[in-house]
Amino acid sequence: xxxxxxxxxxxxxxxxxxxxxxxxxxxxxxxxxxxxxxxxxxxxxxxxxxxxxxxxxxxxxxxxxxxxxxxxxxxxxxxxxxxxxxxxxxxxxxxxxxxxxxxxxxxxxxxxx
Amino acid sequence: xxxxxxxxxxxxxxxxxxxxxxxxxxxxxxxxxxxxxxxxxxxxxxxxxxxxxxxxxxxxxxxxxxxxxxxxxxxxxxxxxxxxxxxxxxxxxxxxxxxxxxxxxxxxxxxxxxxx
Numbered sequence: 001x002x003x004x005x006x007x008x009x010x011x012x013x014x015x016x017x018x019x020x021x022x023x024x025x026x027x028x029x030x031x032x033x034x035x036x037x038x039x040x041x042x043x044x045x046x047x048x049x050x051x052x053x054x055x056x057x058x059x060x061x062x063x064x065x066x067x068x069x070x071x072x073x074x075x076x077x078x079x080x081x082x083x084x085x086x087x088x089x090x091x092x093x094x095x096x097x098x099x100x101x102x103x104x105x106x107x108x109x110x111x112x113x
Numbered sequence: 114x115x116x117x118x119x120x121x122x123x124x125x126x127x128x129x130x131x132x133x134x135x136x137x138x139x140x141x142x143x144x145x146x147x148x149x150x151x152x153x154x155x156x157x158x159x160x161x162x163x164x165x166x167x168x169x170x171x172x173x174x175x176x177x178x179x180x181x182x183x184x185x186x187x188x189x190x191x192x193x194x195x196x197x198x199x200x201x202x203x204x205x206x207x208x209x210x211x212x213x214x215x216x217x218x219x220x221x222x223x224x225x226x227x228x229x
Binding site: 001040042044048049050051052055061093095100101102103104105106107 | 148150157159160163174210217219220222
């Protein structure tokens with residue numbers, strides 16, 4: 001199984017500042033035949049289901065604000081929120097869909113400093 | 114609008130069975146893979162399994178923690194997927210979500226509690 005490891009486990013950032021969450025996979029999730037990274041990012045607020053933010057490591061889902069961006073390739077990935085808003089307080093998860101089981105990172109809790 | 118609604122959760126004793134449903138609307142259900150994911154209270158997300166479409170022979174895959182006990186099926190005529198859970202353990206207690214593999218949409222979840 002591919003193990004997904006996120007860092008940090010929790011993060012406190014001031015409003016308007018940049019937030020960066022990292023995700024590392026135990027093996028590459030880059031599929032060479034199409035040059036796509038099978039990596040997604042989700043946002044989960046208390047009492048709500050996860051919401052898809054990013055897929056193919058860097059493609060924003062429809063309606064996701066452009067302050068959210070994803071980057072990376074192979075085994076190392078980053079979710080960046082360029083200017084933190086109060087509404088961004090949540091737990092963020094990465095997930096690989098390169099192979100089954102489709103494993104998730106342990107989550108990163110993002111709070112306001 | 115893509116919508117997924119889970120139902121069938123509840124309290125069940127260890128060793129018991131429960132069948133969850135995932136009713137879909139707003140997209141071409143028959144062409145989509147459906148995934149089940151669970152989340153124990155205060156914990157992270159755990160992928161449970163998935164079923165592919167008829168075009169992919171309704172292929173299923175499961176997490177090791179549920180393989181042999183859980184079965185995923187679907188009825189495309191009813192736009193509904195199912196998660197049959199047998200030999201339930203206390204550690205299966207969680208909110209169970211279904212999600213559409215294409216759009217990334219998720220349902221609101223249904224709570225399963227396994228306790229004596």
